[in-house]
Amino acid sequence: MAPKPISSxxxxxWYPSLAxxxxxxxxxxxxSFFIYEATSSxxxxxxxxxxxxxxxxxxxxxxxxxxxxxxxxxxx
Amino acid sequence: MEAIxxxxxxxxxxxxxxxxxxIRIDLTSSIVRVFLTLKVENTGASQASDVLxxxxxxxxxxxxxxxxxxxxxKRKRKTYVPLSVNPTELPDAPNxxxxxxxxxxxxxxxxxxxxxxxxxxVTHCLEPFPVEISQSETQFxxxxxxxxxxxxxxxxxxxxxIKTPNNKVESYTRVxxxxxxxxxxxxxxxHDLPPYSYSPIIVHFENNNPxxxxxxxxxxxxxxxxxxxxxxxxxxxxxxGARHKGVFSRVEYQSRPSISGVSSFKHLLARxxxxxxxxxxxxxxxxxxSSHLRLGSQKxxxxxxxxxxxxxxxxxxxxxxxxxxxxxxxxESPDGRHYLNFSFGCPLLExxxxxxxxxxxLPEGSKNPSSAVPFPVNQQLEVYYDFSPISMLAExxxxxxxxxxxxxxxxxxxxxxxxxxxx
Numbered sequence: 041m042a043p044k045p046i047s048s049x050x051x052x053x054w055y056p057s058l059a060x061x062x063x064x065x066x067x068x069x070x071x072s073f074f075i076y077e078a079t080s081s082x083x084x085x086x087x088x089x090x091x092x093x094x095x096x097x098x099x100x101x102x103x104x105x106x107x108x109x110x111x112x113x114x115x116x
Numbered sequence: 117m118e119a120i121x122x123x124x125x126x127x128x129x130x131x132x133x134x135x136x137x138x139i140r141i142d143l144t145s146s147i148v149r150v151f152l153t154l155k156v157e158n159t160g161a162s163q164a165s166d167v168l169x170x171x172x173x174x175x176x177x178x179x180x181x182x183x184x185x186x187x188x189x190k191r192k193r194k195t196y197v198p199l200s201v202n203p204t205e206l207p208d209a210p211n212x213x214x215x216x217x218x219x220x221x222x223x224x225x226x227x228x229x230x231x232x233x234x235x236x237x238v239t240h241c242l243e244p245f246p247v248e249i250s251q252s253e254t255q256f257x258x259x260x261x262x263x264x265x266x267x268x269x270x271x272x273x274x275x276x277x278i279k280t281p282n283n284k285v286e287s288y289t290r291v292x293x294x295x296x297x298x299x300x301x302x303x304x305x306x307h308d309l310p311p312y313s314y315s316p317i318i319v320h321f322e323n324n325n326p327x328x329x330x331x332x333x334x335x336x337x338x339x340x341x342x343x344x345x346x347x348x349x350x351x352x353x354x355x356x357g358a359r360h361k362g363v364f365s366r367v368e369y370q371s372r373p374s375i376s377g378v379s380s381f382k383h384l385l386a387r388x389x390x391x392x393x394x395x396x397x398x399x400x401x402x403x404x405x406s407s408h409l410r411l412g413s414q415k416x417x418x419x420x421x422x423x424x425x426x427x428x429x430x431x432x433x434x435x436x437x438x439x440x441x442x443x444x445x446x447x448e449s450p451d452g453r454h455y456l457n458f459s460f461g462c463p464l465l466e467x468x469x470x471x472x473x474x475x476x477x478l479p480e481g482s483k484n485p486s487s488a489v490p491f492p493v494n495q496q497l498e499v500y501y502d503f504s505p506i507s508m509l510a511e512x513x514x515x516x517x518x519x520x521x522x523x524x525x526x527x528x529x530x531x532x533x534x535x536x537x538x539x
Contacts, residue, residue, distance in 0.1 A: 043447035046454060048343035049505065052441075073523065077530055087527070094523030102516030113394060113439070115340035116511045 059107035066100030073097055146327040146357070147180070147468060148238045152265070157229040165223040167232060169216045170266045170312065176214035180237040180468075184218045186230060210312055213266060239468040242323065244358035249428065251365060255358045255379035256286055257323045263291040263303040263315045270311055275304030280321045289317035326381035327357035328426075328467040337458060338477040341508050345440040345456075349463075353422070353432045355380065356468075360427035369425070380427045386463040388416040392438045399423075399434040418463075436463075453484075453500045460497040481507025 050058070073093040077085075109116055158164045171179065224230055242257040249255060264274060278301040288294075288301060295302045301319065331352045338346040357379055368376045388395070390413055397407045397420055406421035422432040449455050456476065462469045476499050478485055485501040 043449060043455075043457075045443040046341070046446045046448055047441075047443040048341065049508070050342075052343045073526075077526070085530075087531075090527050091524075094527065095520060098516050098520035098523055101519045103512050105515055106512045110342050113344075115338075115342050115344040115346065115439075 055107050055111040059104055059111050062100050062104030062107060064104075066097055066102075066104050069093060069097035069100060146242060146323070146325055147466065148241055148259070150236050150238070152232075152234040152236075154232045154234065155229060156224070156232065156269075158224040158226050161226060163223040163225055164220070166217045166219045168268045169218065169234065170213045170268050171216070172262070172266055172314070173212040173214060175238055175241065175261075178238050178240045180239050182216055182234070182236045184232055184234045186221065186232050213312065215268065240329075240356075242327075244327075244428070245320065247358060248361040249358045249379070250362040251360065251368065251427070252376050254284075254322055255324055255428075256320060257357075259319045259321070261317055261319075263289075263294075263317050264306060264309050264313050266312060266314050268311050271309040271313070272307065274306045274309060275302065277302055278319060280319070281323055281325060284322035286320040286322070288319040288321075291315050291317060324379045326384075326426075326466070327355055327379075327428075328381060328384060328464070329354050329356040330462060330464065330467055330469045331431075332471045332473075333462055333469050334473045334475070336475045336477065337456070339442070339446065339456060339479055341442070341479050341503070341505075343442045345442055345445055345458075346437070347440065348435065348437040350435050351433065351464075353384075353426070353434070353467075355426040355428050355430050357428045359429040364427065377425060377427065380425045382421055382425045384420050384422075384467070385465045386418040386420065386436065387465055388418055388438060388463055389440055389444065389459075390415055391441050391444065392416045393440075395436070395438040397434065397436050399432075404434065449500070452502075454503050455501075456497075456499045458497050458499075479503060479507070480510050 073090070076089065076093065106116070154167070156164075156167055169182070218232060218234070220230065242259055245256055245258050259278075263276060265271065265276075280299050280301065283298055285296065285301070288296070291303055293304065303317070331354050332350075333352070334350040336348045338348075340346070360380075365376075390411070392411070395409055395418060397404050397418075401423075404420070404423060406423075408419045410417045410419075418436070420434075420436070422434065424430075424432075426432060445458055446454060446456050458476075460474070462472065474497065476485075476487075478499075478501050482501045482503045485499060487500070488498045
């Protein structure tokens with residue numbers, strides 16, 4: 041019986057690249073969110089678009105900061 | 117004294133013995149290693165399935181390891197005959213002698229003989245005398261033992277070799293025939309000894325090897341399924357040799373190292389697993405920079421130098437931490453549970469640990485932890501637990517929801533109308 045070693049689901053070598061990628065995408069979507077908020081008036085705003093943009097941005101920012109923490113050695 | 121080699125032949129109601137065989141020697145520091153070569157023969161009517169070893173109670177208290185093996189094949193050696201540790205089995209064992217039973221792989225039939233090799237290691241048995249020494253004196257210790265092996269069997273022939281680190285032996289008990297040649301002291305050849313025969317001897321000799329004792333060691337192992345095992349060890353180190361008295365002169369210590377502080381030690385070597393990273397060595401003051409790390413493919417060596425050399429009775433407290441890749445230590449067993457296979461003992465070489473606590477921190481979402489700790493020490497510790505990979509998403513989901521809450525707050529702020537006047 042050769043025990044199967046367990047390793048991370050994502051290769052450890054990818055952590056820094058994934059962190060940079062996801063954080064930049066997340067920041068871009070955040071920027072798009074705030075631009076939409078700034079350029080639309082109260083009556084033109086659509087709530088569904090705001091929430092959707094916010095959700096996508098928070099997903100990318102959340103995972104990006106997770107990989108940033110892992111890449112710097114804080115293994116959460 | 118470095119080691120005692122004994123070759124003993126036993127006889128008992130089952131077992132008789134023959135003449136002696138190979139003798140081996142071992143050299144050590146403050147820890148005593150004893151090699152026994154026993155040739156046992158069964159002279160009883162029934163089969164013998166195990167062989168008993170006896171130890172006096174004081175020695176049995178400080179026994180670190182007892183290992184036995186038997187040679188099989190012509191030039192190859194089987195490493196282990198499983199040794200089971202038993203409390204005193206025989207009701208008539210005198211003076212509280214503690215017995216250990218070696219289980220033979222094939223029971224010994226009447227008239228058969230077998231050769232067993234036994235290694236046992238005893239700690240804390242070298243007593244420094246004089247108890248206090250100054251900086252420029254060397255350290256002498258007492259070794260208490262018996263010229264004849266304490267054994268529940270009748271012994272036909274026996275010889276004991278004692279190897280000291282150097283030629284300076286102050287005195288030793290004579291139990292004829294006794295002979296000394298250089299670093300080797302021989303007690304033997306004795307014939308026809310009754311069971312449980314014991315002739316106490318004392319050897320007073322010079323031993324300047326480092327007497328490093330870790331009084332308390334707390335090891336924390338933190339498992340992260342994202343690929344890392346973080347180990348943190350808190351040490352309380354002490355020099356357990358002859359106590360230092362008088363002043364410590366740094367000038368004398370550094371200018372004449374061969375005379376001053378010969379029994380003190382400056383360096384300690386720790387053996388770490390091969391792919392170690394992020395090693396740190398610090399204490400309460402801060403980082404200690406006097407250390408060297410040598411990485412290798414089979415093992416890594418960390419040489420640490422405490423802030424001051426340790427003389428008798430002096431203590432040092434420090435923390436060593438390092439990270440290890442997860443796939444070297446965490447495995448999945450066939451029944452689906454995860455298990456961690458980690459070495460139990462202390463990575464410092466040639467040190468004795470008095471108290472050891474190991475804490476294993478399992479990742480969030482683990483269920484049903486259980487552990488298997490084999491004895492004697494220096495084996496692998498195994499911790500089993502159930503863990504579903506979905507639990508790994510707990511941390512990123514926490515982060516995602518925190519950021520999303522921020523966005524919801526922004527949206528809510530922009531939608532709320534706080535003006536008093538209708539616009």
